[in-house]
Amino acid sequence: MGKNGDDERGYFSERWSEPPAKAAAVEKPHYHGHRDRLRERFTAAGPDALPDYELLELLLFRLIPRVDTKPIAKALLSRFGTLAEVLGAPVALLQEVKGIGPSVAVDLKVITAAAQRMARSEIRGREVLSNWTQLLDYCRSAMAFENREQFRILFLDKKNVLIADEVQQIGTVDHTPVYPREVVKRALELSASAIILVHNHPTHAF
Structure with a gap:
């Protein structure tokens, strides 16, 4: 400015x-x-x-x-x-x-x-497990340069179609807590048949 x-x-x-x-x-x-x-x-x-x-x-x-x-x-x-x-x-x-x-x-x-x-x-609405490249591109664009660790969950139905994408926890620059009970609870709430767990490693040097 x-x-x-x-x-x-x-x-x-x-x-x-x-x-x-x-x-x-x-x-x-x-x-x-x-x-x-x-x-x-x-x-x-x-x-x-x-x-x-x-x-x-x-x-x-x-x-x-x-x-x-x-x-x-x-x-x-x-x-x-x-x-x-x-x-x-x-x-x-x-x-x-x-x-x-x-x-x-x-x-x-x-x-x-x-x-x-x-x-x-x-x-969303597609078979996620059949298209890893698109999935990884999406996760990379969403999280690659976050300055704190995120624990993200992709919830899938029985056909491996995405139901929801949610950030479950946000931690520090090098640590984020994971609570299995909360993960399972949310999966049951969404009637998910499968989940994909994703987390990033914040970059410190450029």
Whole structure:
């Protein structure tokens, strides 16, 4: 945040709005054409045609206007590893990447929340045990960068279809208590035939 409370988007917008000394000499920034070409590729070939950093660029176009977002996208991926891990990172860690301020960090978390809800919808009503990759991707995006350990339970019916996904306990950075009686009680309440127990290991070094 700036000293007057402006976020990074306002800062860049204000800088862009400063009148040039000689209007005739002003050229469009190189990334303007790049943005158009990237959007065209996305529209024509679909998201699978784009690597993670370009898909992240597309997200950042709207969040940080009038700025070359390719270096920011690459810096985020260099810090966190994958697109899912970028979106799963806490707000405080996102802001440690140059170019990401408080407003953009929160906007990325809004996108994360929408993506997690979509992922939950995709595995709900499907046979979870037959699609481990999708299940692991969902768990990773939901928990990978939590700064405290979570004990999460996926409740399944007799066809191994997801009934509910619940965080049963939240612990410290390296410990979370597990109470078998509470796990069994909740499984009975939901009439679950099977459960998947998941917990994370908070990352301390980046």
